[in-house]
Amino acid sequence: xxxxxxxxxxxxxxxxMLVDFYELTMGNGYFRxxxxxxxxxxxxxxxxxxxxxxxxxxxxxxxxxEYLSNLKFLKEDIQYLRSKEIFCEEFLDYLENFEFTCDVWxxxxxxxxxxxxxxxxVRGPIIQAQFIETMILLTINHQTLIATKANRxxxxxxxxxxxxxxxxxxxxxxxxxxxxxxxxxxxxxSTACTIAEEMFNIPASGTMAHSWVQLYSTEYExxxxxxxxxxxxxxxxxxxxxxxKSGIPNAIKIFDKVLKPKGYRPKAIRIDSGDITYLTxxxxxxxxxxxxxxxxxxxxxxxxxxxIRDVVNQGAQIDAFGVxxxxxxxxxxxxxxxxxxxxxxxxxxxxxxxxxxxxNEEKITNPGFKKIYRIFDKDxxxxxxxxxxxxxxxxxxxxxxxIFDPIxxxxxxxxxxxxxxxxxxxxxxxxxxxxxxxxxMEIKDLAIKETEKLWPEVLRFENPxxxxxxxxxxxxxxxxxxxxxxxxxxx
Amino acid sequence: xxxxxxxxxxxxxxxxMLVDFYELTMGNGYFRxxxxxxxxxxxxxxxxxxxxxxxxxxxxxxxxxEYLSNLKFLKEDIQYLRSKEIFCEEFLDYLENFEFTCDVWxxxxxxxxxxxxxxxxVRGPIIQAQFIETMILLTINHQTLIATKANRxxxxxxxxxxxxxxxxxxxxxxxxxxxxxxxxxxxxxSTACTIAEEMFNIPASGTMAHSWVQLYSTEYExxxxxxxxxxxxxxxxxxxxxxxKSGIPNAIKIFDKVLKPKGYRPKAIRIDSGDITYLTxxxxxxxxxxxxxxxxxxxxxxxxxxxIRDVVNQGAQIDAFGVxxxxxxxxxxxxxxxxxxxxxxxxxxxxxxxxxxxxNEEKITNPGFKKIYRIFDKDxxxxxxxxxxxxxxxxxxxxxxxIFDPIxxxxxxxxxxxxxxxxxxxxxxxxxxxxxxxxxMEIKDLAIKETEKLWPEVLRFENPxxxxxxxxxxxxxxxxxxxxxxxxxxx
Numbered sequence: 001x002x003x004x005x006x007x008x009x010x011x012x013x014x015x016x017m018l019v020d021f022y023e024l025t026m027g028n029g030y031f032r033x034x035x036x037x038x039x040x041x042x043x044x045x046x047x048x049x050x051x052x053x054x055x056x057x058x059x060x061x062x063x064x065x066e067y068l069s070n071l072k073f074l075k076e077d078i079q080y081l082r083s084k085e086i087f088c089e090e091f092l093d094y095l096e097n098f099e100f101t102c103d104v105w106x107x108x109x110x111x112x113x114x115x116x117x118x119x120x121x122v123r124g125p126i127i128q129a130q131f132i133e134t135m136i137l138l139t140i141n142h143q144t145l146i147a148t149k150a151n152r153x154x155x156x157x158x159x160x161x162x163x164x165x166x167x168x169x170x171x172x173x174x175x176x177x178x179x180x181x182x183x184x185x186x187x188x189x190s191t192a193c194t195i196a197e198e199m200f201n202i203p204a205s206g207t208m209a210h211s212w213v214q215l216y217s218t219e220y221e222x223x224x225x226x227x228x229x230x231x232x233x234x235x236x237x238x239x240x241x242x243x244x245k246s247g248i249p250n251a252i253k254i255f256d257k258v259l260k261p262k263g264y265r266p267k268a269i270r271i272d273s274g275d276i277t278y279l280t281x282x283x284x285x286x287x288x289x290x291x292x293x294x295x296x297x298x299x300x301x302x303x304x305x306x307x308i309r310d311v312v313n314q315g316a317q318i319d320a321f322g323v324x325x326x327x328x329x330x331x332x333x334x335x336x337x338x339x340x341x342x343x344x345x346x347x348x349x350x351x352x353x354x355x356x357x358x359x360n361e362e363k364i365t366n367p368g369f370k371k372i373y374r375i376f377d378k379d380x381x382x383x384x385x386x387x388x389x390x391x392x393x394x395x396x397x398x399x400x401x402x403i404f405d406p407i408x409x410x411x412x413x414x415x416x417x418x419x420x421x422x423x424x425x426x427x428x429x430x431x432x433x434x435x436x437x438x439x440x441m442e443i444k445d446l447a448i449k450e451t452e453k454l455w456p457e458v459l460r461f462e463n464p465x466x467x468x469x470x471x472x473x474x475x476x477x478x479x480x481x482x483x484x485x486x487x488x489x490x491x
Numbered sequence: 492x493x494x495x496x497x498x499x500x501x502x503x504x505x506x507x508m509l510v511d512f513y514e515l516t517m518g519n520g521y522f523r524x525x526x527x528x529x530x531x532x533x534x535x536x537x538x539x540x541x542x543x544x545x546x547x548x549x550x551x552x553x554x555x556x557e558y559l560s561n562l563k564f565l566k567e568d569i570q571y572l573r574s575k576e577i578f579c580e581e582f583l584d585y586l587e588n589f590e591f592t593c594d595v596w597x598x599x600x601x602x603x604x605x606x607x608x609x610x611x612x613v614r615g616p617i618i619q620a621q622f623i624e625t626m627i628l629l630t631i632n633h634q635t636l637i638a639t640k641a642n643r644x645x646x647x648x649x650x651x652x653x654x655x656x657x658x659x660x661x662x663x664x665x666x667x668x669x670x671x672x673x674x675x676x677x678x679x680x681s682t683a684c685t686i687a688e689e690m691f692n693i694p695a696s697g698t699m700a701h702s703w704v705q706l707y708s709t710e711y712e713x714x715x716x717x718x719x720x721x722x723x724x725x726x727x728x729x730x731x732x733x734x735x736k737s738g739i740p741n742a743i744k745i746f747d748k749v750l751k752p753k754g755y756r757p758k759a760i761r762i763d764s765g766d767i768t769y770l771t772x773x774x775x776x777x778x779x780x781x782x783x784x785x786x787x788x789x790x791x792x793x794x795x796x797x798x799i800r801d802v803v804n805q806g807a808q809i810d811a812f813g814v815x816x817x818x819x820x821x822x823x824x825x826x827x828x829x830x831x832x833x834x835x836x837x838x839x840x841x842x843x844x845x846x847x848x849x850x851n852e853e854k855i856t857n858p859g860f861k862k863i864y865r866i867f868d869k870d871x872x873x874x875x876x877x878x879x880x881x882x883x884x885x886x887x888x889x890x891x892x893x894i895f896d897p898i899x900x901x902x903x904x905x906x907x908x909x910x911x912x913x914x915x916x917x918x919x920x921x922x923x924x925x926x927x928x929x930x931x932m933e934i935k936d937l938a939i940k941e942t943e944k945l946w947p948e949v950l951r952f953e954n955p956x957x958x959x960x961x962x963x964x965x966x967x968x969x970x971x972x973x974x975x976x977x978x979x980x981x982x
Contacts, residue, residue: 013504017686018667020658022697024685025721029703032720040706080689086724130702137659138667145662167511168628169826171636172665176509176629179663194515195508198571206513211621211833212520214845215531229523230516233577241848242981274850325826334825335660335816342702354705357732359765490733 016071020134024081027127031091039346040126041369043118044136047362050148050333054464055112055454057151057447058119059182060143061427062109062437067135069433071100094127102128104428107372109437110185110446111423112454113144114469117372117388119338121424124431126345133340142175143182145336146328150186151447153323155459156305158312161320163205164191165300166328179328185443188323200440207235207270207298214240220250227258234259235268235298243271243279244286252290268296268319276301277316284317298322304332305461341365355482367482368475372423375401375415376453383453384415386423389472395420403470413468507562511625515572518618522582530837531617532860534609535627538853541639541824545955546603546945548642548938549610550673551634552918553600553928558626560924562591585618593619595919598863600928601676601937602914603945604635605960608863608879610829612915615922617836624831633666634673636827637819641677642938644814646950647796649803652811654696655682656791657819670819676934679814691931698726698761698789705731711741718749725750726759726789734762734770735777743781759787759810767792768807775808789813795823796952832856846973858973859966863914866892866906867944874944875906877914880963886911894961904959 030036049056073095081087081095102124107113120136122129154162164183170176180196190203197204208226216222223236234255238247248269255266269287271279276299287295299311300322308321325331343365344351353367369391375384385403387395395401397419405411427435438446457465471479521527540547564586572578572586593615598604611627613620645653655674661667671687681694688695699717707713714727725746729738739760746757760778762770767790778786790802791813799812816822834856835842844858860882866875876894878886886892888910896902918926929937948956962970 015664015686017689018658018664019685020656020683020697021685021688021695022683022699025697025724026699026703029699029717029720030706033716035706038706040702042702077689086721126702126706130700133700134659138661138664141660142663142666165511167509168625168831169632169828170629171662171820171825172633172667172669173506173509173629174663174665175633177663192511192513194510194512195506197512198508198568204512206511206516208513208517208520209621209624210847211531211533211617212517214833214847215521215526215529215617215836225524226520229520230577233516241977245981273854325828329662329820329825331825334662334820334822337660337816340659342705345706356701356705363764486732490736 014070014072014074015067015135016073017077018135018138019131023131023133025086026130028087028091030127030130031094032088036094036125036127038126039124040129040342041344041351042122042129042133042340043343043366043370044120044140044338044340045116045118046144046336046338047115048337049115050145050330050336051152052462052464053148053152054458054460054467055114055451056144057147057186057451058107058111058113058140058144059109059147059185059443060140060178061106063143063178064106064120064136064139065427065433065435065437067139068100068104068132068428071098071132073098099431100128100428101125101431102132102428103426103430105424106427107423108425108446110443111450112383112447114386114467116366116469117386118370118424119144121370123369137338137340141336141338143178143185144338145330145334146179146182147186147447148336149327149330150183150188151451152305152461153303153308153321153327154187156308156312156461157321160312160318161189162187163298163320163322164188164193164324164327165322166324167193169325170328175328181440183327184440185447187444187447188327192322202440208237210237210240210272213237219246220253223250223254224258227254231259231262231264234264234266235270236266237272238269238283239271239273243274244282248283248286252286252292255290255292255295266292266295268298270298270300270322272300276318277311277314280311280317281315296320300324302326309461343367344369353478353482355479355486357483357486364483366471366475367479370475373420374423375403375418375420378417378419381453382455383467384418385468385470387470387472388475390474390478393472393474403468405468406471406476409476505561505563505565506558506626507564508568509626509629510622514622514624516577518622519578519582521618521621522585523579527585527616527618529617530615531620531833532835532842533613533620533624533831534834534857534861535611535613535631535829535831536607536609537635537827537829538606539828540606541636541821541827542643543953543955544639544643545949545951545958546605546942547635548638548677548942549598549602549604549631549635550600550638550676550934551630551669552597554634554669555597555611555627555630556918556924556926556928558630559591559595559623559919562589562623564589590922591619591919592616592922593623593919594917594921596915597918598914599916599937601934602941603874603938605877605958607857607960608877609861609915610635612861614860628829628831632827632829634669634676635829636821636825637670637673638677638938639827640818640821641674641679642942643796643952644794644799644812644818645678647799647803647952648812651803651809653679654789654811654813655679655684655815655818656813657815658684660816661819666819672931674818675931676938678935678938679818683813693931698759699728701728701731701763704728710737711744714741714745715749718745722750722753722755725755725757726761727757728763729760729774730762730764734765735773739774739777743777743783746781746783746786757783757786759789761789761791761813763791767809768802768805771802771808772806787811791815793817800952834858835860844969844973846970846977848974848977855974857962857966858970861966864911865914866894866909866911869908869910872944873946874958875909876959876961878961878963879966881965881969884963884965894959896959897962897967900967
């Protein structure tokens with residue numbers, strides 16, 4: 001159950017001042033330069049899928065909406081800023097009476113997303129659109145990172161249950177809480193983080209720790225006490241002393257002596273150390289021989305997608321994985337490198353595109369106010385490509401569509417039997433929230449459904465096929481004309 | 492300035508329900524088994540220094556105190572727990588009227604700490620001492636990880652300024668906020684995270700983003716606008732188009748035309764991409780030739796201790812580093828593996844030690860209620876060793892002290908000219924906070940002072956000397972008698 005009152009209390013945490021200091025110095029600068037009403041467009045996007053994967057799972061939009069809905073500078077914030085002695089009073093007044101008026105678009109959570117496509121687009125007064133950079137990045141970077149990692153881990157588990165166990169090793173409290181949320185979006189079945197169940201209505205679960213076993217004089221006594229209290233929820237941690245010589249035999253004794261007479265069946269045993277493949281195979285045999293074929297085997301201990309894939313391939317007898325630190329921190333690649341770039345400004349002549357040049361080719365941005373379309377095959381419903389175009393471009397579904405690689409432009413493909421879906425939805429209209437986030441479980445279902453529309457080649461762990469992210473003709477031409485302009489300038 | 496009102500508001504965030512679900516099922520179990528008043532002892536410790544380093548920097552105690560001071564179950568929490576239909580009403584009553592009564596000891600923040608020593612020790616009713624496991628680990632693991640990483644990065648910078656820039660890539664909001672706090676403790680001079688200045692009275696700083704430069708029609712215009720607004724705080728980001736052909740020449744023009752006539756000197760230029768060594772050397776020459784020898788050079792862009800050490804060795808001309816994602820996530824090793832283990836319980840016969848056996852030798856715990864002493868040389872004041880002993884052991888400073896390796900026990904050393912310091916301090920007495928945290932800047936100073944007491948061999952990046960963490964004779968004997976008892980049992 002979700003307790004709405006509490007949910008609201010937590011949502012109202014005011015994170016307005018969680019902002020890179022330069023957003024404020026720039027804001028004051030725009031203000032003093034008379035540019036505070038200048039309308040600007042920013043895109044948030046990433047350049048590379050972590051872990052060499054083929055796609056990411058979008059996450060964090062609900063928290064972004066909460067943040068933008070709660071933007072408000074407190075009196076103490078203004079007082080603090082004043083004490084820095086670099087902000088003009090007019091700017092401080094502006095902040096004190098701050099009203100968010102931007103338009104914001106985002107790709108809904110759970111969708112597979114790809115490099116270079118705008119996950120979030122903001123249109124509004126430069127001073128506002130700039131200010132929210134830090135929190136847009138922080139929110140989307142974090143949750144998309146964890147949802148993507150969870151998705152990899154769950155794929156490796158090939159349908160077996162994956163439980164998120166990482167709170168104690170998370171990077172801060174929100175790392176645990178929103179990390180749990182993102183893990184569910186990525187495919188986990190439950191989390192150990194209790195508050196996340198309260199906040200997001202996602203299942204929390206857990207069993208016993210080594211300390212339970214240690215507290216009693218023997219392992220047998222510890223299991224017995226548990227079975228008497230929780231006969232319908234017996235999951236024994238069997239590796240405190242010795243899995244095969246003590247843990248499993250004691251578990252079986254208790255199943256026989258305590259559960260059986262009461263008509264209960266055991267739920268599972270958990271192994272948290274040692275050679276997983278060997279121990280689970282031997283444990284399975286012992287449980288089966290004792291008549292407990294239905295007793296599941298859970299393993300934990302520094303797991304990730306690679307270890308899971310390995311032990312599954314080796315025939316380990318595992319029903320469920322508890323995955324902790326390597327999921328909640330995305331250990332193999334703990335940084336999601338989303339960026340937020342100015343792509344256009346409005347002037348008397350209309351929308352003027354802006355570009356960021358770099359000697360590093362992949363750091364060059366796509367200029368202009370844009371839209372993203374996902375193209376699906378009409379028969380198979382599989383995703384064929386994403387096309388990034390200018391905001392006023394329309395793809396006419398009846399007409400043949402030619403897509404081409406933005407670098408190797410001679411690589412072209414004509415598509416005829418297709419339909420399109422616009423990826424971004426509007427979440428703020430002139431500063432007012434206009435989008436209702438689905439529940440986390442609905443988002444999880446969407447992620448499963450939309451991921452199934454990607455070809456297996458894109459889902460591959462190693463060297464996945466690069467899904468097509470193409471530019472429309474118009475956008476390609478615009479980008480190249482700007483590139484020529486600037487490179488000519490610094491020849 | 493610190494705004495105390497706001498600080499209090501933030502501190503009061505109730506994180507009671509940020510707990511692994513099994514702490515609750517175990518709590519209910521202890522309760523139902525009549526063990527809720529059983530007094531238990533737990534140690535929080537880690538087993539390995541991240542990145543192969545020689546020591547860690549303790550951090551997070553202040554937030555741990557806040558958490559423990561705010562432990563309170565809300566009515567909605569009880570209602571939510573009741574809805575799970577596994578907790579007995581007496582246990583829910585107990586939670587609703589929860590009163591924290593534990594004794595807690597911790598090593599104060601800023602101290603260098605080493606594997607296997609109890610960073611935090613808890614004594615109290617098992618139900619309480621168990622419950623707080625998740626948050627003790629989460630809090631200390633996170634901040635100690637980041638303080639330790641920051642300390643490595645700052646050492647690599649060899650006295651140059653290091654600024655924390657990572658909020659946008661942090662793992663959640665608290666990852667940014669408490670990560671900024673821990674970065675300062677580890678040695679950073681400032682953070683870009685504005686709210687962290689408000690909350691902890693640590694310096695926030697920042698300059699301009701590429702978007703400032705892009706917004707204006709030319710880089711020259713962008714710099715000019717900035718210089719006119721902030722003549723006393725001119726730090727230009729010079730890599731939006733081309734560092735050497737555009738950024739530096741434009742910066743110098745503005746220094747000449749805007750700052751000089753007003754009598755101002757430039758502060759710095761910042762380079763955020765490209766070959767740092769080459770670009771900073773050339774930029775330094777250009778600035779010097781133009782008469783701006785005092786204009787500092789700041790670099791950023793995916794830096795860590797290894798890149799910093801490299802570019803410093805190559806003679807890069809750098810005054811300050813802005814370090815972001817690789818610091819705020821401790822990218823090279825983003826998990827701090829602190830654990831929390833039951834080490835003793837009280838019974839009619841006194842304090843009974845408990846041990847956790849493992850086939851993995853380093854996972855075997857040190858049993859008993861313990862103390863840690865740091866031994867210093869009387870003349871040099873350098874740290875010689877830490878000794879973990881039982882709580883009632885006293886090291887008599889006048890007497891010769893024999894220390895020995897707990898594994899290679901024939902390696903022995905006699906120490907005579909020494910004094911000792913007990914590392915842990917009591918932070919809670921029967922549930923009441925009895926320790927006042929120093930300010931973050933005081934903690935940072937302590938970290939510098941205490942780190943200087945470690946031999947250079949311990950400070951080394953690669954293959955540091957292992958600082959001695961020895962057990963007292965009594966503790967060693969206790970541990971080995973328990974080990975024999977259990978291994979005999981499962982022969």
